[in-house]
Amino acid sequence: MAELKTAIDELVIANRIVAAENVCDAFGHVSIRHPEDPKLFLLSRGRAPELIEAADIMQFTLQGETVAGSGKPYLERFIHGAIYEARPDVQAVVHSHSYSVVPFSVIEEKLKPIMHVCATIGAEVPVWDPQSAFGDTDMLVANMEQGRDLARALGPRTSVLMRGHGSTVAGGSLREAVYAAVMLEINANLQLKAQAYGPITFLTPGEIEKIRERQNKGRPGEGFDRAWQYWLRHAGFPGEE
Numbered sequence: 001m002a003e004l005k006t007a008i009d010e011l012v013i014a015n016r017i018v019a020a021e022n023v024c025d026a027f028g029h030v031s032i033r034h035p036e037d038p039k040l041f042l043l044s045r046g047r048a049p050e051l052i053e054a055a056d057i058m059q060f061t062l063q064g065e066t067v068a069g070s071g072k073p074y075l076e077r078f079i080h081g082a083i084y085e086a087r088p089d090v091q092a093v094v095h096s097h098s099y100s101v102v103p104f105s106v107i108e109e110k111l112k113p114i115m116h117v118c119a120t121i122g123a124e125v126p127v128w129d130p131q132s133a134f135g136d137t138d139m140l141v142a143n144m145e146q147g148r149d150l151a152r153a154l155g156p157r158t159s160v161l162m163r164g165h166g167s168t169v170a171g172g173s174l175r176e177a178v179y180a181a182v183m184l185e186i187n188a189n190l191q192l193k194a195q196a197y198g199p200i201t202f203l204t205p206g207e208i209e210k211i212r213e214r215q216n217k218g219r220p221g222e223g224f225d226r227a228w229q230y231w232l233r234h235a236g237f238p239g240e241e
């Protein structure tokens with residue numbers, strides 16, 4: 001149970017960080033796989049990430065059914081369940097509507113890493129379009145069928161954009177997922193600025209691989225600790241040792 005409490009505390013911090021770093025506003029959400037049962041995940045009740053406290057954290061099956069906690073869940077919880085179901089390596093998921101990322105979900109040009117710290121978003125960031133499988137929808141991921149279709153578009157990658165909606169990022173640890181979500185927004189912002197001046201020299205797939213290898217050495221998430229500690233303070237928490 002101590003592990004569960006730690007996971008809930010870290011998830012509350014993650015929610016506050018994505019709010020402080022302009023990844024989530026009133027909308028968007030962060031989840032983690034249950035530390036003691038991989039068939040469950042932890043996600044807040046439907047609330048703006050900046051306001052979330054430990055008591056808001058609920059538990060769901062990978063099919064999105066509530067098993068613990070009370071309150072109205074997020075409609076889009078199926079994003080999380082479907083990705084955990086498809087990807088045993090994924091321990092955390094961030095879904096957001098961050099504003100610099102959305103343009104890349106509706107234009108031809110691909111969002112790709114242009115700066116070393118942004119390599120974590122992955123060499124390739126596909127765009128999921130619900131129109132292809134479901135025709136006209138309200139654009140939200142409202143059931144498992146849509147969640148699984150999104151998980152297929154994500155495939156083995158870290159990030160996927162969602163046309164006219166936002167993005168979803170999956171990580172091997174909570175710190176990696178939060179890091180990638182923040183960097184997705186930063187990279188999109190930089191790419192929008194750089195492309196105004198002509199063609200961009202992006203990081204090569206080989207450079208991206210080397211950066212990611214370095215980040216993933218040691219225990220899961222360790223490569224992201226320095227950023228986590230900085231963002232922790234930024235979000236109003238006392239720093240870590």
Ligand SMILES: [Zn+2]
Pocket residue numbers: 028076095096097140165166
């Ligand atoms: Zn959404």
